[in-house]
Amino acid sequence: MKFKIKPLAALMTVLASLTMISCSKQYTFVKSPDGNISLRFATNDEGKPLYSVEYKGQMLVVPSELGLELYGAPALSGGFSVKNVLKNTFDETWEMPWGEQRKVRNYHNEMTVVLREKSDPHREMHLIFRAYNDGVAFRYHIPHMAGSDSLFVAEEHSHFRLAGDHTCWWVPGDWDINEHLYNKTLFSQIDAISKRNHPNLAQTYIPHNAVNTPITMRTAEGLHLSFHEAGLMDYAAMTLEVKPEDQSMKTILVGSENRPYKVSHALPFSSPWRMIQISPDAAGLIASRLILNLNEPNQLGDVSWVKPTKYVGIWWEMHLGKSEWSYSRTAGGPPHGRHGATTKNAKHYIDFAASNNIGALLIEGWNTGWENWIGTANREGIFDFVTPYPDFDMAEVVRYAQEKGVQLIMHHETSAAVSTYEKQIDTAFRLMEHFGYQMLKTGYVGTIIPKGEYHHNQRMIRHYVNVLKKAAMHKVAVNSHESMMPTGLRRTLPNDISCENLRGQEFNAWASDGGNPPSHLPTIAFTRMLAGPIDYTPGIFNIKFNEYKPNNQVNTTMAQQLALYVVIYSPIQMAADLPEHYEGHPAFQFIRDVGVDWEQSLVLNGEVGEFVTIARQERGSGNWFLGSITNEEARQLSINTSFLEPGNKWQAIIYADGPNAHWNDNPTSIVIDTLEVDNSSTITLDLKPGGGAAISFKPI
């Protein structure tokens, strides 16, 4: 089934387009400001709401039903008539306190369709549609209802009926984790069930043949689409059930074993946005700020205390097995001598950070509890987030870090014992405030306690958002791991500084399936990264680490590890490897130099899962940095430096794969070249298999 219509003339033929919405009784539409994207709405004979999406006259989403199944009340899904249609054009430019760019234009046309049940009790449901130049979105809004102050959503039935069997990059609809590898298949070949029981996941639950979002697609015509949600603050995360039989997807919300509904909410109530990014090329997906424009403006006011920074961590050494999170073999037992988070080791990292233009240090394993944190049936009360191990003198480490100008990053691993964390959190934040911590990494490894909850259900979404709000009151920025896929909340709560929610670098240290393949990050850039900043923890120089884990390795070249600082966006970027693997390596200069906060970002080229090149200009310095990565395939990319300000000469330092570099055979071969360029130069990047290139540009 494939729909195609000719581009509409300036004076649109409404009757002609009408025929496209089958059986529609009423219709209306909204177009993107540039006119390329058209979003239509109609109700069918049964009063079911239907929407469709076209791009330059080509159907992308064929008429698809919308509706909410309620608990304790009839569904809001049919028998509607259109009571009113409100249209609005919105155009503002807002400033990101930190981000991929400083100024963001939010320019869209909005259409609110007020539906009213034709029969008693004549409940109303608003559908709000927005058309941007880079995509469309809609949300449900339920106004006050007579005789009811709350809504219980048993399921959301938003459909996305595709106009073709597109190539898709997808992860399974896991209610508990987003740390799957992306799969590339035709839509008709998506099989999420086959991804159950992954051996390297501490928790995983895939109840349906569904996908987690973002899911990115490429049409036969080369259009790129990505489906996700925006503004998820008090709702269940959305999975998209895949129905190959009619080429459609349908929302299935993440639920709980403890409640017969998936979402409860006081009225009035607005759902998160369901969003489709639309771009003629892959690069456009990354350049889009649609997800941010769909979120509410900053609610925290002055967030100058949220400071983008590079950081090091007592972290990779534990993943490699050089040291351990725990202090002893059994809680309260004698020290085993391999504890990583010691005062001495912390000072060593602080010295290293201070000497190398790295602003912060994450210390994991500083607090008691790590002897029993996983593999224990009852994980309640294991961590208290305030009691350090005997060999970690927090006051002294804090004093030393302040003396050296290095910020400390607090670590709260909850082991998914959420009730324990919620009981302790105020005390934990008071400790942080006492010692001046302004950044926090949270972790949620394991199945959620209380049992029956899932990482992505409404109970947990509320938790993550509450932690962010509480942190904001203490002027703390949060980097969450094993939490929720970002949905652009960082606009509203700019202390939501980064998160994981992908298969991160640490899988390379121990995953039994060979780690992250070279195609992983060229895929991530066009999928997970569309959701928001990623704490991927790049920069591994000791690629093979045979002295620690002879059967594991990072599956990229060293040059790609550098490129990731630019390609994979995060305002906090770890220099993840051990100091001894950086000391003395000339390529470390790139990590010293590279920025973390950007005036502007340009996606210069890319294809999903294959390669991508991004250039970003640092705020303040005006320096430019460029990163380019490829999958298993070597390729030459020609880069035009027209993004540089004209008139200036620039020193370009190019960190490239060596002539025989290869992610597996020769990953650490790196060539550093310096040259003088201006804004009319051409640089040819010679990316080797699993390779990359990183460039810094400074004005001369």
Place this chain on the structure above:
Amino acid sequence: MKFKIKPLAALMTVLASLTMISCSKQYTFVKSPDGNISLRFATNDEGKPLYSVEYKGQMLVVPSELGLELYGAPALSGGFSVKNVLKNTFDETWEMPWGEQRKVRNYHNEMTVVLREKSDPHREMHLIFRAYNDGVAFRYHIPHMAGSDSLFVAEEHSHFRLAGDHTCWWVPGDWDINEHLYNKTLFSQIDAISKRNHPNLAQTYIPHNAVNTPITMRTAEGLHLSFHEAGLMDYAAMTLEVKPEDQSMKTILVGSENRPYKVSHALPFSSPWRMIQISPDAAGLIASRLILNLNEPNQLGDVSWVKPTKYVGIWWEMHLGKSEWSYSRTAGGPPHGRHGATTKNAKHYIDFAASNNIGALLIEGWNTGWENWIGTANREGIFDFVTPYPDFDMAEVVRYAQEKGVQLIMHHETSAAVSTYEKQIDTAFRLMEHFGYQMLKTGYVGTIIPKGEYHHNQRMIRHYVNVLKKAAMHKVAVNSHESMMPTGLRRTLPNDISCENLRGQEFNAWASDGGNPPSHLPTIAFTRMLAGPIDYTPGIFNIKFNEYKPNNQVNTTMAQQLALYVVIYSPIQMAADLPEHYEGHPAFQFIRDVGVDWEQSLVLNGEVGEFVTIARQERGSGNWFLGSITNEEARQLSINTSFLEPGNKWQAIIYADGPNAHWNDNPTSIVIDTLEVDNSSTITLDLKPGGGAAISFKPI
């Protein structure tokens, strides 16, 4: 005139060889331990002492006269008979406290010819000859004489009659300075007089068509020779007068306008050694430690306070004109605001050194006097070496440097007002001791005061040696500029840590003749460097420095600047450029890493004035570093890594010229490559015009 004889049979035909020493009455010989070099002695009919040198049966020095012309007494040059001949074999291995290598084998055969005048007063003169595998040497020894306790040498008449019109690399026999470019001509074309009146020399005096030593030669057969002296402690420096008419050189000692003799000395008395290095290839000249073996062993005992180090300096910024040595325009006047040696600037350099594995800081212009230091007729009393300028708080700078673990290098610019310096020196050393200075740079810019003395005459040689001895009493190492050509004294006085005595880097900042050409350092390595450590002050990254001196530049590539840290030996090596030219440059890692004190050194290849490659293993770490430089010609050199310990894998970081690098057109194009090698690897160095390559090897 060319002598050639066939290799001698094992049972040497004495009569046959006898014919080679014309008119000789008595003869004897000494051979090198490997038998390749033969040094013969005879007296002729007039009782004149004659010596000759052969290498593998080929005559290198044809019979040449020896003798001393005395003041107030008849010459010691003829009428001798051989009273006795003493022969001795010597073989020891001694250890250098710091140096190009740890162990040095001193293995030679020695022959002392005791001459006695046939007629009254029957004075005796000993000629001591030594034959090493890498060259020959001789010296005069005058024993006690009846009725005389001193000797006044008006001239030394040691002849070197060459066996061919060799290709020579020479500098003029300047009594006041060694900072000439080397010239390459046939011996018959040497014209030192043409080098008079150099516009860029603060003092120069070239009275004869003579050369300063070392002078290096290549024979038509490809043998390499270098003539110099060793053990110059209380004598005048030697120049070699060039007599093209009979292909001979003859010593002319550097004299004084104030005395009718050139050397005075109590009896008994030994002259410095006159030394000829002999090597089948150019590389062998550099590998030779002949000059050290000819010097006396360490007289200072424990010299652990002499610490090889890298250093930075408030120095290049003055040569560039970014700042000035002086504080004001006239002595005692108001500050002009451009003074370089301020407390603040010193701290800036200390911070930079401390962050970059650089152990010391030289501060020039810290003391009063720079307003009148040159261009003033009477330079006596201008400097006092203890009074800092008002903006230099020595106590605070010392305190800060100690806190940061950075050693300070004192600077005594005497402006060649030697009497002033000698009056002040005890006070100056007391100040140094008070503040813990353990290294001193001296300078002797200008014509010597008292007038009529020259930088290289006995008066000044005594001065330089006395400064070294006085410094040793205060545990201070001395790096002297505009002083005497080194003659291996560092073995005897290991606080003689480095010196200049060549056309250094600073000529590139301001010389009106275009600076040092690309052939300069490939020549220096086989000439000046044979004399001893060179404080060349390498490492200029900002090659063209157009913002300061648009008409000057360094005439090498950046990669060659790195290679110099290995090629040009000095136990103190400056990172000469401004911190801001290093900050952020990945190639700076080589300077951070490179060693200064060596377990062993290997000269892998080279031709005088063309190219040279040296590998050195660092003491302590065992890391290897390699430097390779070329002249104007690009060339590819294949390097075998067999010097690396077998069994290990090594990380090699190669700092090479970029593909289009060129000393003039594109000097800062540098490529840094990392690879894994073992001791059977081959690395091809692709040196560009005026270029180079530097490699660090660390065990994995």
